[in-house]
Amino acid sequence: MEDKKITSALGSGGKSTNDFVKDIICKYFGNSILENLGDAAYLDINGELSFSTDSFVVEPEFFPGGDIGKLAVYGTCNDLSVSGAKPKFLSFSLIVPEGYKFSDTEKIVASAGAAAEEAGVQIVCGDTKVISASGLKSPLVNTAGIGVLKKKLNDYGKIKTGDKIILTSDIARHGMCIISKREGLNIDSEIESDCADLNPLFEVSGYKGIKFARDATRGGVAAVLNEISDKTGLGFLVDEDEIPMREDVKYLCEFLGFDPLSVANEGAALLIVESALSSKILDKIKSVKVGADAALIGEVCSENKVMLKTPIGGIRNVEMPVGELLPRIC
Amino acid sequence: MKLITDFRNSEISRRLIKKIEEESSSESGYTIMEVCGTHTVSIFKYGIRSVLPENVSLISGPGCPVCVTSQGEIDAIFQIVKNNNVSLLTFGDLMKVPGSSGENLINLRSEGKDIRVMLSPLDAVKTAAREPDREFVFVGIGFETTAPAIASAVLEAKNMGLNNFSILPYCKTMPEVLGYLLDDPKLDINGFLCPGHVSVVTGKNIYQPLAQKGKAAVITGFEPLDILSSILQIIRQVNSGDYCVYNNYSRVVSDNGNRKAVQIMDTVFEPCSAVWRGLGELEDSGLGLKEEFSLFNSLEKFNVRVPQVSEKKGCRCGDVLKGHIKPNLCPLFSLQCNPENPVGPCMVSSEGACSAYYKFN
Numbered sequence: 001m002e003d004k005k006i007t008s009a010l011g012s013g014g015k016s017t018n019d020f021v022k023d024i025i026c027k028y029f030g031n032s033i034l035e036n037l038g039d040a041a042y043l044d045i046n047g048e049l050s051f052s053t054d055s056f057v058v059e060p061e062f063f064p065g066g067d068i069g070k071l072a073v074y075g076t077c078n079d080l081s082v083s084g085a086k087p088k089f090l091s092f093s094l095i096v097p098e099g100y101k102f103s104d105t106e107k108i109v110a111s112a113g114a115a116a117e118e119a120g121v122q123i124v125c126g127d128t129k130v131i132s133a134s135g136l137k138s139p140l141v142n143t144a145g146i147g148v149l150k151k152k153l154n155d156y157g158k159i160k161t162g163d164k165i166i167l168t169s170d171i172a173r174h175g176m177c178i179i180s181k182r183e184g185l186n187i188d189s190e191i192e193s194d195c196a197d198l199n200p201l202f203e204v205s206g207y208k209g210i211k212f213a214r215d216a217t218r219g220g221v222a223a224v225l226n227e228i229s230d231k232t233g234l235g236f237l238v239d240e241d242e243i244p245m246r247e248d249v250k251y252l253c254e255f256l257g258f259d260p261l262s263v264a265n266e267g268a269a270l271l272i273v274e275s276a277l278s279s280k281i282l283d284k285i286k287s288v289k290v291g292a293d294a295a296l297i298g299e300v301c302s303e304n305k306v307m308l309k310t311p312i313g314g315i316r317n318v319e320m321p322v323g324e325l326l327p328r329i330c
Numbered sequence: 331m332k333l334i335t336d337f338r339n340s341e342i343s344r345r346l347i348k349k350i351e352e353e354s355s356s357e358s359g360y361t362i363m364e365v366c367g368t369h370t371v372s373i374f375k376y377g378i379r380s381v382l383p384e385n386v387s388l389i390s391g392p393g394c395p396v397c398v399t400s401q402g403e404i405d406a407i408f409q410i411v412k413n414n415n416v417s418l419l420t421f422g423d424l425m426k427v428p429g430s431s432g433e434n435l436i437n438l439r440s441e442g443k444d445i446r447v448m449l450s451p452l453d454a455v456k457t458a459a460r461e462p463d464r465e466f467v468f469v470g471i472g473f474e475t476t477a478p479a480i481a482s483a484v485l486e487a488k489n490m491g492l493n494n495f496s497i498l499p500y501c502k503t504m505p506e507v508l509g510y511l512l513d514d515p516k517l518d519i520n521g522f523l524c525p526g527h528v529s530v531v532t533g534k535n536i537y538q539p540l541a542q543k544g545k546a547a548v549i550t551g552f553e554p555l556d557i558l559s560s561i562l563q564i565i566r567q568v569n570s571g572d573y574c575v576y577n578n579y580s581r582v583v584s585d586n587g588n589r590k591a592v593q594i595m596d597t598v599f600e601p602c603s604a605v606w607r608g609l610g611e612l613e614d615s616g617l618g619l620k621e622e623f624s625l626f627n628s629l630e631k632f633n634v635r636v637p638q639v640s641e642k643k644g645c646r647c648g649d650v651l652k653g654h655i656k657p658n659l660c661p662l663f664s665l666q667c668n669p670e671n672p673v674g675p676c677m678v679s680s681e682g683a684c685s686a687y688y689k690f691n
Contacts, residue, residue, distance in 0.1 A: 310375070312376055313377075314380045316377040322669040327421070
């Protein structure tokens with residue numbers, strides 16, 4: 001059977017839109033708040049809230065280990081989680097190019113629904129628009145999310161010299177997965193994105209001893225550390241040997257000339273923790289799947305720069321990444 | 331993969347560093363040039379400078395192919411893209427390199443020009459074959475390392491009868507620039523870390539003039555142990571006064587090089603005069619397309635002449651590439667010239683000395 005294509009009618013607000021919302025959106029996101037289908041969702045939440053939004057543009061939209069739907073749900077949930085909030089509700093807005101496959105659109109929505117269920121959040125409102133196909137090959141997604149605050153983890157003032165840094169996962173998998181898929185690289189092992197929900201890390205830790213957290217998405221670990229260094233006037237000494245990284249990811253980075261510290265992640269966070277509790281926190285984090293490869297990678301120091309101790313005992317700077325990552329000549 | 335990990339062994343590194351400390355006894359010190367840009371990046375990436383004794387000094391040389399591309403050659407790329415309806419295919423390193431007017435290929439792409447990053451010259455040919463209705467120009471930059479692959483791409487395009495594919499023939503070769511450095515009266519270098527990638531193709535003979543002129547020459551790989559053991563080898567040659575070309579990368583480089591790659595290169599290219607950024611024109615240091623491949627020469631196809639353009643006032647790329655100064659002594663370094671606003675390719679090429687100095691130092 002020929003696959004249906006998305007047409008402008010889907011975004012018209014008429015029957016096609018209604019059918020899409022009923023048959024696809026409600027099927028995969030179904031919950032009583034959404035199914036009211038009002039102009040806004042009514043929410044009942046107690047306590048201090050955290051609110052975040054993000055837009056997702058990824059090419060290709062389907063990649064090993066995930067797709068733009070899953071990414072959009074976890075991306076916003078993770079922004080809430082690392083801010084110290086438990087994600088509760090999300091919005092989901094889809095912008096699809098005219099002519100895009102209907103079945104692929106459904107796959108994206110289904111994947112977002114599954115990710116939301118896994119993360120324990122409800123998608124309670126959203127929007128669908130269709131735009132001219134010129135210049136846009138695949139859908140874009142915007143999500144916004146509300147979480148209930150457990151502990152503020154965005155306060156730079158809490159960071160002190162001697163605090164330890166925990167990296168909650170191996171690094172650079174998402175960026176190298178996207179690049180190898182986009183470039184059609186024939187490599188022996190398929191690199192899967194690390195796209196994952198980070199909230200279990202915080203749940204299991206009970207937040208005790210965690211002073212600050214940030215997920216290392218675009219710009220990778222290098223960007224996060226430099227940003228914190230810039231804001232606090234403090235610095236970091238990180239031990240390269242302690243940074244978890246898969247061998248295939250490491251060698252693909254080297255082959256293409258990328259610094260893995262600057263490559264994007266979608267399931268890795270940096271936590272700055274009290275030194276005395278660091279081992280206990282690490283053990284707890286390692287007990288959940290998303291934190292199984294977590295490691296203590298270094299500590300906060302008074303010198304205002306990000307320094308890396310290399311495997312041969314040398315010390316070098318880690319700079320803030322600039323612009324897009326590009327493969328080198330040889 | 332373990333083969334690589336073993337060349338980063340911290341215990342052996344420590345022993346090599348101790349040996350270097352013990353044997354670097356000359357009061358006049360040891361100045362060593364790493365010719366290759368990939369070496370420059372490895373040296374910074376592993377913090378090798380920070381573990382060497384003070385009297386062992388490493389300076390960067392002219393071995394980044396993007397850095398030595400002349401401003402005129404860069405401007406010719408912009409001329410072709412702006413004045414013709416073509417798709418430009420290029421290695422990633424070139425995307426941020428500025429033309430004389432300050433714009434780069436990323437800017438042109440945002441204005442709607444079709445500019446695509448390629449991982450290999452053969453991918454460029456495949457792209458042109460897939461889209462026969464578009465005209466493709468591939469920027470053929472590289473040393474002996476990359477030139478055989480670019481030559482293969484031209485041969486492949488000819489065999490396939492492609493008439494929508496051409497290259498900018500910007501490849502350069504090592505022996506001439508090494509000769510230029512040796513003739514430099516200001517050159518104060520005891521030994522060279524010779525480029526591993528280039529040597530895979532050329533073999534060791536191209537470095538004999540270095541040894542004959544009393545310079546240590548050690549063909550070197552890119553892992554920390556390769557570099558540290560090569561530095562030790564150079565120190566030993568300097569101490570003994572017994573200079574030779576030593577192949578310290580024999581797991582990859584054979585003394586005679588890769589004859590097949592050289593043959594492919596010689597089939598398509600012939601030596602020609604080339605202008606090197608900061609160094610000027612060096613006879614026979616470039617690779618021009620032979621007459622029978624002129625249909626694949628973008629300069630001829632689009633009737634473009636490489637303009638003679640001087641570098642921006644104050645830019646001391648030439649002195650950096652010749653090892654006369656360290657990048658931070660250029661008056662533009664980190665001020666007018668930084669990765670966000672580069673003046674020259676040395677600041678943006680992933681193998682550029684200025685870029686490595688800015689990023690890691």
